[in-house]
Structure formats: C-alpha cells, structure tokens
Amino acid sequence: MLRLENVSKRYKTGDLALKNVSLEIPNGQVIALIGPSGAGKSTLIRCVNRLVDATEGKIQLGDTEITSLSSGELRKARRRMGMIFQEYALVERLTVMENVLSGRLGYVNFWQSLFRKFPKKDVKEAYRLLDRVGLMHMADKRADELSGGQRQRVGICRALIQDPEMLLVDEPTASLDPKTSRQIMRLINELCAERGLAAIINIHDVLLAQMFSQRIVGLKEGIIVYDGPPDGLTPEVLTEIYGEEDWEATIEDVDEEDDAPLVEVLK
C-alpha cells in the first residue's frame, strides 16, 4: 500500500506544485491521475520515488517511510518502484538488452555494471520480459533504432525487471499514435494484473484513463478535486478539473447505459 499524507511541494522558483495531497493506493490497484498540464501530476509521482523531494508531508510504501530515507536506503526503496516515462527515456545509444538490464542496477555492484556481468537469472528474466512484450528479436538492436511503441515496451520491461511492487507511469502515451497508445495502456494493465502491481498512471487522455483504470484521481493546481470510479467522471467533474468545455464527446459510451445521472445530462 502506498500512502501519501499531506504532501506539499514548493519548487525553488516559488511555485507550489502540490498542496496538502493525501492519497492511499491499496496493493494491486491501478489508478489514473488526470488533470491539466501543470497540475502537479508529474511532481506527484516524482515525489513518490524522490526524483523530486517533497517539501512537506509523509510518503509511505508498505512499512517504509520514503520521505525520511538516507540515500543508500532510498536506492533500495527505489527498486520497489518501477518508473515508466513520457518519451520513453531509454538510453538511446545502448542496446535494448542493456536498457532492460539497467533496471537491475539497484541490485548489482559497480564492477558487474561496468562489465555488463549481470547474474544469469536477470538475463533470463530480461529475455522472458522482452518475449512477453513481443520484442525478443530486437534484443541486440540499439534503442534509437526502435519505433515509439517499441521503445515504450522496452521502457516497460526496464521497469518490470526491477521486480517492483508498484509502477509509476508518467504520460506513457504522450508521444504515441492512438492505436499504439491503447496497446501500451492495455499492456501496462495486463502486466499489473498478472503481477498484482499497483500503479499510478499520469495521463492526458480522459477516455484512455477511463478504459484502463479502476480508479481516477483528478488533480487541479496541486489539489485533488476528484477521487472515484472511472464512470463517475461527469461533465461537471471534468469542468471542475479542466475548466469549462463541451465534455460530452470525451466521455466513454458505456456510461450512457449504466449511469443514470449522466444519461440525464447527456439529454
């Protein structure tokens, strides 16, 4: 379970990116974090693995209080959280295999990483993961030879090989076409279900968020303004999160059938 208690983040520039955010994510739950650009979505997930340090508040993963860890302990804690990035963030000039294995860096020592001497079971697991995402034949290609969707799959493998308890996913589909976006979101979802992983997925696409998550959290100017089921996203809620706009075309069709109040709105 991941627990955020009154987390605030103020950047050196003075911008208050998160204001007193409290959030609990049970094991195995996949949540989508939606909100306009600059709402603090990226800051929130970066506070969890401390790529960004929260100014105030507590963050707990299981029994570990992440916010108070020393740098050595933090490295151990980071192994439990896999991160998937917007624009993939693969090391372009390394091979696919090296990129996947870099997910094990928290487990191996300096010499092993220098000479790429990863334990046999890590290599085996890397091949298994690449096979799972359909990139077995790409293992020895350089990362910059891959297409966007393929790169993101490698990014997913890199996160999963850490053997994490949860995934932090930052705009995984921002630079992908609609079809690939769905495939990537489906893949993340399936893998979370297979391994019982919790996940926070930052995403701009409301429809994708509804399709592929069990819970949606809406963030606006650093404050949680919505926390509920995907089908609870009414035009009013979206207006609250994003501002005034015609929202009806954005919301998933199925809502019309089983969500009475929404049907009224749509009429």
Place this chain on the structure above:
Amino acid sequence: MPLIETSDGPLWKRRTTIKQWLIWAGWLIGVSIAYYAWNLISEKTIWMFVWDAPRQMVDIVGRMVPPSWSYMDNLWRPVWDTLNIATIGTVIAMVLAVPIAFLAANNTTPHKLVRAVALFIIVATRSVNSLIWALLLVVIVGPGVLAGTIAIGIRSIGGCSKLLYEAIEEINHTQVEAIEATGASRIQQMLYGIVPQVLPTFAGVAVFRWDINVRGSTILGIVGAGGIGVQLNASINVLAWTQVSMILLVILGTVFISEYVSAKVRHSII
C-alpha cells in the same frame, strides 16, 4: 518604429533615420582608424626590404629546388618520433582530461569548489603554448622526445576537457533520471546514463586533438623537444635549403595523412 504613415499608405523602412545615420558614423570612424593605423605602420616599415621581398623569395625558393630526396633516409626516424609525440601526448591528455571534464561539468561535479579547481586547470593548461611548455620541460627532463610528449600532453588537457565537459552538460537529463529511478548509484548513473551519451563526442575530441597535435609536434624540435623540428632547425642553421624543402614536404605529407585519417574516423563515428 520604421513604419511611417504617408498619404499613399504605410511606408516600411529597415531602420529609423537616426539608426541609419549612426551606422554611417560608425563606418566613418572605423575607416578613419584603419587609415591612421596604416600610416603608423607605414612609418615604422623599412620599405626597401618590402620591395625587395619578391626577389628574395624567388631566390630562396630557387635554392630549395630540387629538394634533397636522399635526405629522406635521415627523416624516417624523426617523422616516427613526431607521430609518437602527437599520439602518446594525446593519449596522456585524454586520460587526464576525462576525469577533469566530469569534475568541471556542472551536472556531474561533486562540489562547486572542485568545479572551480577543474576549470582553473583547463584554463591554465590551455593558455600556455606547447612550445613554451616544451621549453620548460627541456630544462626539467632534458631534451628529447619525452619533453615533447609531455608538453603536447599538458597543452591538450584544457582543450579536450573543455569540449568534453560541454558535451557532458548538454546530455539529455531524462535518460539519466530513468537510470536513477531504478535505484542505481551515482557512479552507475554515470556509466549507464551519461557515458553512452557522450562517448561519440569523446572519440571525436580525441581524433580532433590528435590531428592538431600532429601539426603542433612538428615544431617542438625547434626548442630541442624531439621530432622532425630538430632536423628543420639544424638544416636552417646551416643554410641547407634543399634539406629544408625536403623536410617541409614531409611535414606537409604527414599533416595531410593525419587530416585524412581523422576525417575518416570522425565520419565513421557520426
């Protein structure tokens, strides 16, 4: 501002009238200074020598032709020394320049003070010409190839480090962040996140510097620091102009080959 409303529509000019006049004034001042400076130089010049220059040139070229081909037998060894000075000097420089570059780049330096020291080393080694380093080193380690090699090495540290640390500062940071997020240590982040990104630059800088050093090391013999310059100096001193022309040809050939090699290597890296 340069838009002027007239009776038949707006008139657009590149500059306002005042700006245009200022630019004319600037040109006037510039030309006047050039004219004044020319007069000053002219007064200090002994024109008789200058008018005589073409005749002298023809004379010296005449004495240089034909080059003394047989002298080549004495030059293989100095050419080999010259290439060794350049190559080993470059290797020494790169070995020292890489850690200095990591200490000087503001995204990898451990501390601001360390960065200041690294930057000072870069400036200090760059600011002194290799010929001057060689002069000092001939006194310290004695004349010969070793002095030249060390001189080239020291002189190159700054130039290499500067290009390297700029490359390190310009890397894509999210790739490093992604490695950091896996729980990698600082040194592992460097190995996986930074080194692959700057490796092509490192190779390019090394070859680029080697090319410069081949040219630089041909002259070091003038002060006794080894290489083909020793022969050049000796031949000039005894007015053996056919030997001098032979040496110049060999230097030209060496530099030509080094340029060719470095261009090929750089091309294959990119």
